[in-house]
Amino acid sequence: MRNLSDISHTKQTKTGATGVSKKHESAPKHVAGTAVYVDDMQEPRGTLYGAVGYSSIAKGRIMALDLASVRASEGVVDVLEVQDIPGHIDIGAVFGGDPLLTSDEVKYQGQPIFVVAAATELQARRAARKAIIQYQEETPLLDVTKALGEQQFVRPSHFMKRGDQDAALANAPHRLQAKQHVGGQEHFYLEGQAALAVPAEDGGMLVYSSTQHPSEVQKLVAEVLNVPLNRITVDMRRMGGGFGGKESQGAAWACMAALLVMKTGRAVKVRLPRVDDMSMTGKRHPFYNAYDIGFDEQGLILGADIMVAGDCGHSPDLSDAIVDRAMFHADNAYYLPDVAIAGHRCMTNTVSHTAFRGFGGPQGMMIIERAMDDIARVIGCDPLDIRKRNLYGGAGRDMTPYHQQVEHNVLLELIEQLEQSSDYRARRDEITQWNSTSKVLKRGLALTPVKFGISFTLQHLNQAGALIHIYTDGSIQVNHGGTEMGQGLHTKIIQIVAEALSIDPNEIQITATRTDKVPNTSPTAASSGTDLNGQAAKNAALTLKQRISECIAEQKGCTIEQVSFADGKVHWGEGESMSFAEAAQFAYVNRVSLSATGYYKTPKIWYDREQAKGRPFFYFANGAAVSEVVVDTLTGEYKVVGVDILHDVGRSLNPAVDRGQIEGGFIQGMGWLTTEELKWNEKGVLTSNGPATYKIPAISDTPKRFNVDLFERDNDEETVYHSKAVGEPPFMLAISVWSALRDAISNVSDYNVSPALDTPATPERVLHAVMATKAEMARGGES
Amino acid sequence: MIRFLFNDELVCLDDCSPDTTVLEYLRTIAEQRGTKEGCASGDCGACTVVIAEAIDGQLRYCNVNSCITFLGGLHGKQLLTVEHLQQSGALHPVQQAMVDLHGSQCGFCTPGFIMSMFALYKNTHSPSRAEVERGLAGNLCRCTGYRPIIDAALSLAGKSGQDQFSDSEQATLERLTTLVSETPTGQLTYRGRHFFVPTSSDELASLLLTYPDAKLVAGGTDLALSVTQQLQQPNVLIYTGRVAELLTITDSDAALTIGAGVSYSEAEPLLHQHFPAFAELLDRLGSLQVRNQGTLGGNVANASPIGDTPPVLLALNAVLHVRTGDQRQSIGIDDFFLGYRHTALPESGFIERIEIPKQPDQQLSVFKVSKRLDDDISAVCAALALVIEEGHVRAARLGFGGMAATPARALKAEQALIGQPFTEAGIVAAQQALAQDFQPIDDVRATGTYRLMVAQNLLLRAVYEQGADKEQAMEVVQYA
Incomplete structure (x- = not known):
């Protein structure tokens, strides 16, 4: 570069960027159809398309694998089998157990056996169906309670304990026991799994992958190919949704594509059609939970013995951490004085269940929220009173079962604010009155809180990097380790960098997440995307600001304190200034590096798993929701008619984006607990394998009354601009819908019976609960 | 070509x-x-054009x-x-509304939403919330929870539907x-x-x-x-x-006759006029995308046990006009469904039109029960065509879907109803007879036990809806 850019026309007027509802950086492209996803990219000449052949049985052995007709099928170029893999066969994310392909043992229906590459996608798919596979079939283990009874675990159990729960339970005036099944959930990201691998020099590859974890894809591709990591670059511009489903389980398809590139020398794309995606990829863990709980006459919990058992599927994948997180959230927002929590990782013959928004937290919370309603029916008061009474409080009531002190607790205040704004008490009275005159329909109301721990519980993941380039026209490229899956991470990062440099956000371009720009990144998961990457990007920006300030101070003969960035300008001395672009050119001409990395690691956190003690979470995000439902006692059909939410996002970086996360998380959580039903038949075949049979919420499921407010208050911890993570916590606000359904059902017993209601609470389960509640009432029994 | x-x-x-x-x-x-x-099965709407x-x-x-x-x-x-909605680089009003109201997150479902919203914009000026929901029920979004999308669609109220396509409408x-x-x-x-x-x-x-x-x-x-x-x-x-x-659709005093190739959307206005309960069912049959394509004729000829219109056509005693070569014949709907996806349609034959007799003294109730209200397949679909005189059932035809291998009438339950008062007590025998009529199976949508229980309870719902409590909301869709 000899001539510098003409920057005389650049205007720098807009400044300060966090705290405003900046539109999603890709919004104009989304609506115009120009936002490019992996499957939309222009393929290199000669690209082949892969289709995966997978097992039709859930357990057994492959006795004969005849792929002759596959190879002979029209358009087929090559077939990948397990013996073709030069490096690692097992791509397990944390522990082993996830072979990329199998030729022998089958552990779930949908287990990949081979991959065929053909000239077109349709040819590959047709060919894959021509395999003749003979199995020796065995009886699959599909029942989580059976796995628990037989101690068929993918990982050892873990236990937390504080005080003497046995004594507390024995001495409590009231004692209740209950069990529940909590269903799993298909991610149903609208964009299915996809990867495109393109050959590069020195045995390397450029892999475009729809993944939340580019660094792990890079590592696994390198390992299956048996090449060093430096030969592999992974590029991720955007996903069409992830929700955890592309954290560990986006990697297999990239590995398959890469291996086929190695075999054929041509670019290869592997994209899963919906049914294949739903059959071959893991879901939210179904859980089987139980509580044994003691409480006093006011419903205050005295002791609790809680068990959570995750149905992990056939292998560990991320289940160790997921069941841990279920345990970390089995208290939700409530102080349990003497408590024991056991967490089990059950093995069954299904796909390996994986990360999904909340990462076990939602399943863990379900058991204590069930207890709150059950206690209220015994004591004979509004469940909201029981919930408020049992919240974490000040000294003596602020210690979690894992010995982390709950600091900066805002929940009581938040709940009372919502109680007022939602008009909870008046509505409660009106609903009870209405129900007494309604023959068929019964309405229900519930308020449930969320306290969600923020940080990866695997400590080393709590780090991030960023890379910022300032070019000589003043325009900026930002790259960081986080991935964009719709959550608005890139938008927030742009705002953070704009604020750090006091420049117009429009001067900032975010580029695809790439392993050759920022290495060794963590998955974009655990709600941590902005907390970690935002802070890293801010640190990079501050480094550059410092360099430019030093240069100006030195050249202009002022102190560094006299240099400031504001309104898109750099000011120095006595009222002198230049535009940011001029400052960039000035620094360049004075031979200052305008490229910087930034790094961040979360402070304060630790966890001693041996002792089950520590501070696994940097802080907690909080929220509460009031849901109102109406239930048809003849059919079990129901509708969510009103939702009021107050959610704690700290100081909001972008209120519109945060609200989007809250609303979207809530509706997704509502789907998990209501209509989204995963069904495997007695042979272990997933029968709810497409959107015709697996029903995520549709537009009229969104309640007409849907009030969402931010509980805006600076995070007391030193997070990026004192914001709080928002990706996962709102998901669990939907527990209020389930609780409201139980409330409506309980009404048929005049609130004497606390009905069991496993999830998903489909109309069928609701009707059965209505019948069971009426039957129990007829017997004159209490629950 | x-x-x-x-x-x-x-x-x-x-x-x-x-x-x-x-x-x-x-x-x-x-x-x-x-x-x-998104799914390649017509269930998510990401591919909407x-x-x-x-x-x-x-x-x-x-x-x-x-x-x-x-x-x-x-x-x-x-x-x-x-790709066609932008004009000279400017976003179309529906695109701009979705940007302004934060209607996209991951963006993958967005093009489909844009196209459904575009059709809504062209067809319905200032749509109500219910019309927005009907217009977009075939588009799934996994990120937003739909609220901003609904707001975007509602924000177009007052716009006249004018755009570059209006300008070139005559030429097109x-x-x-x-x-x-x-x-x-x-x-x-x-x-x-x-x-x-x-x-x-x-x-x-x-x-x-x-x-x-x-x-x-x-x-x-x-x-x-x-x-x-x-x-x-x-x-x-x-x-x-x-x-x-x-x-073609022919509307006479005796019958409404609908050509077999008429889409649900096109049939809906006349059905609404003559058989409002039938038309209400159509609102929940598939999505608008499906109703814009799917036909009554196809639904009947396809003979799926979970098709939603055959139970109603059974209850209404429809007649199918069938043509084979130069031969034309009428087949009563009772004689049409022979077995699982097996019909009385002869080889090389096709349905030309469906004749739905009008019976002014007949009351029609249609109920669809499914997991999700929008775009779902019925666990049970029930159509009850009753003639009630002085509180007693004089004639009854009950059509059910989801209860057997074909859409089917509940003949024993019908017999048990006839002559009885249409009251809670009067239908007990018919409810019990349903268990003789049907032994529904367990599948991914529901268990047989639930299907039967719901079918029995739907008789009760019909009694309630026509009885002393008819002012009261009896269905969640009426309440909300």
Whole structure:
């Protein structure tokens, strides 16, 4: 570069960027159809398309694998089998157990056996169906309670304990026991799994992958190919949704594509059609939970013995951490004085269940929220009173079962604010009155809180990097380790960098997440995307600001304190200034590096798993929701008619984006607990394998009354601009819908019976609960 | 050859595989990848496009799922995709509204939403929330929770539906008219396999005699799944959507007669007038995309045990007018469904029209129970056509879906109802008789136990809805 850019026309007027509802950086492209996803990219000449052949049985052995007709099928170029893999066969994310392909043992229906590459996608798919596979079939283990009874675990159990729960339970005036099944959930990201691998020099590859974890894809591709990591670059511009489903389980398809590139020398794309995606990829863990709980006459919990058992599927994948997180959230927002929590990782013959928004937290919370309603029916008061009474409080009531002190607790205040704004008490009275005159329909109301721990519980993941380039026209490229899956991470990062440099956000371009720009990144998961990457990007920006300030101070003969960035300008001395672009050119001409990395690691956190003690979470995000439902006692059909939410996002970086996360998380959580039903038949075949049979919420499921407010208050911890993570916590606000359904059902017993209601609470389960509640009432029994 | 307008560009094709879907055409042949594949089964709406068709001298804009629409069906129509909405680099009002109101997150479902919202914008000025929900119920979004999308659609209130397509409407109409008059029948042929677009019943009858194994494509909303999911390659497809005789609706004092190729959307206004309970069911049959394509004739001929219109047609004692070659015959709906997906339709025969008798003294109740209110397949669908005199049931025809291998009447329950008072006590025998009529199975949607319990309870709902409590909301959809 000899001539510098003409920057005389650049205007720098807009400044300060966090705290405003900046539109999603890709919004104009989304609506115009120009936002490019992996499957939309222009393929290199000669690209082949892969289709995966997978097992039709859930357990057994492959006795004969005849792929002759596959190879002979029209358009087929090559077939990948397990013996073709030069490096690692097992791509397990944390522990082993996830072979990329199998030729022998089958552990779930949908287990990949081979991959065929053909000239077109349709040819590959047709060919894959021509395999003749003979199995020796065995009886699959599909029942989580059976796995628990037989101690068929993918990982050892873990236990937390504080005080003497046995004594507390024995001495409590009231004692209740209950069990529940909590269903799993298909991610149903609208964009299915996809990867495109393109050959590069020195045995390397450029892999475009729809993944939340580019660094792990890079590592696994390198390992299956048996090449060093430096030969592999992974590029991720955007996903069409992830929700955890592309954290560990986006990697297999990239590995398959890469291996086929190695075999054929041509670019290869592997994209899963919906049914294949739903059959071959893991879901939210179904859980089987139980509580044994003691409480006093006011419903205050005295002791609790809680068990959570995750149905992990056939292998560990991320289940160790997921069941841990279920345990970390089995208290939700409530102080349990003497408590024991056991967490089990059950093995069954299904796909390996994986990360999904909340990462076990939602399943863990379900058991204590069930207890709150059950206690209220015994004591004979509004469940909201029981919930408020049992919240974490000040000294003596602020210690979690894992010995982390709950600091900066805002929940009581938040709940009372919502109680007022939602008009909870008046509505409660009106609903009870209405129900007494309604023959068929019964309405229900519930308020449930969320306290969600923020940080990866695997400590080393709590780090991030960023890379910022300032070019000589003043325009900026930002790259960081986080991935964009719709959550608005890139938008927030742009705002953070704009604020750090006091420049117009429009001067900032975010580029695809790439392993050759920022290495060794963590998955974009655990709600941590902005907390970690935002802070890293801010640190990079501050480094550059410092360099430019030093240069100006030195050249202009002022102190560094006299240099400031504001309104898109750099000011120095006595009222002198230049535009940011001029400052960039000035620094360049004075031979200052305008490229910087930034790094961040979360402070304060630790966890001693041996002792089950520590501070696994940097802080907690909080929220509460009031849901109102109406239930048809003849059919079990129901509708969510009103939702009021107050959610704690700290100081909001972008209120519109945060609200989007809250609303979207809530509706997704509502789907998990209501209509989204995963069904495997007695042979272990997933029968709810497409959107015709697996029903995520549709537009009229969104309640007409849907009030969402931010509980805006600076995070007391030193997070990026004192914001709080928002990706996962709102998901669990939907527990209020389930609780409201139980409330409506309980009404048929005049609130004497606390009905069991496993999830998903489909109309069928609701009707059965209505019948069971009426039957129990007829017997004159209490629950 | 088939000819259609791709926005304003004339496309002529003749050697495409007959089972090519519009989505496949867009993404792999035209390489226009703004339109996304979410499920390839017509259930998510990510692939939604709009088809404009000249009807009675006007352009009618229909959103459809391109993944289950066969390319040949575009003959004589205009195809609009998300790429076509911008004008001179400026976003279309529906696009701008979605940007302004934060209606996209991951963006993958967005092009489909944009196209459904575009159709809504063209067809319904200042839509109500209920109309927005109806218009967008076939589009799934996994990120937003829909609130900002609803707000975006509502924010277009007061806009007149004007845009560049309005400006060129006359020119487009003329081009389509010319196109159809130049090439009335369409055909794709590829390696000896065909897609035919006949225009008359005679042509259709003759094609079916020549190709008795041909598959008829009406809406194709179920047939297309055999291609996109089972990867079947049918040899001959014949499209009924341009057969004039199949597209007529006749409204007489005695009956409403609907051509077998009439889409649900087109049939809805007259059904609403004469059989409002039937029309209300249509609101929950599939999605708007499906109703814009699917037909009553297809739903009947397909004979799925979970099709939603056969139970109603059974209750209403419909008559099917069937043609085979030059032979025409009437088949009562009671005699049509012979077994699982097996009907009385003769080889090379097709349904021309469906006659629904009007019986002024008959009360029709239709209930659909499914997991989700929008775009779901029934666990149980019940249609009760009753004649009640002085509180007693004089005549009863009960049609059920989801209860047996075919859509079926509950004959024993009907007998148990007749002569009884239509009250809680009076229907007990009929409720019990339902257990003799049906032994429903367990499947992914519901257990047999639930189906039977719901079917029995729906009789009770009908009693309540016609009894002393009829002012009270009895269904969640009425309450909310």
